[in-house]
Amino acid sequence: MSQTLAIIKPDAVGSGKAGKILAHLEGAGFSVRALKLLSLSAEQAGAFYAVHEGRPFYEELVEFMTSGPVIPMVLEADDAVPLLRETIGATDPAEAAEGTVRKLYAESKGRNAIHASDSDENAANEIGFFFSDHERLGIG
Numbered sequence: 001m002s003q004t005l006a007i008i009k010p011d012a013v014g015s016g017k018a019g020k021i022l023a024h025l026e027g028a029g030f031s032v033r034a035l036k037l038l039s040l041s042a043e044q045a046g047a048f049y050a051v052h053e054g055r056p057f058y059e060e061l062v063e064f065m066t067s068g069p070v071i072p073m074v075l076e077a078d079d080a081v082p083l084l085r086e087t088i089g090a091t092d093p094a095e096a097a098e099g100t101v102r103k104l105y106a107e108s109k110g111r112n113a114i115h116a117s118d119s120d121e122n123a124a125n126e127i128g129f130f131f132s133d134h135e136r137l138g139i140g
Helices: 010-014 018-027 041-048 059-067 082-086 100-105 120-132
Strands: 001-010 031-035 069-078 114-116
Touching: 001 018, 001 082, 001 120, 010 018, 010 059, 018 031, 018 069, 018 082, 018 100, 041 120, 059 120, 069 082, 082 100, 082 114, 082 120, 100 114
Parallel strands: none
Antiparallel strands: 001 069, 001 114, 031 069
């Protein structure tokens, strides 16, 4: 078993799709090991997405991620990172496979409902950004 981070983004939280997305993730075989509802400050969102700083979409991404509440969560499954990436689908919902989270619930490429870690290393770093060890179940 491994863990990864997902974030239900402000568009999905604001439009009442968070519960459906969470149920979809559990239906795909994930166990929730930590979850919280919070609002990111510009500093927090900027730090989280620092890898994208300097790219044309960075400022828009930070603004979007601070536009409303988000739900970061630690998910656990066998091969959690690739399974979550497959479960959520392509960044652009128009290109996402049928039945994926983004095909079902995303509005656009920029308002794409959910974030998912893209590697085990990034998953560990991203989980640590939002959750301390004592906030997560199934550690050690």
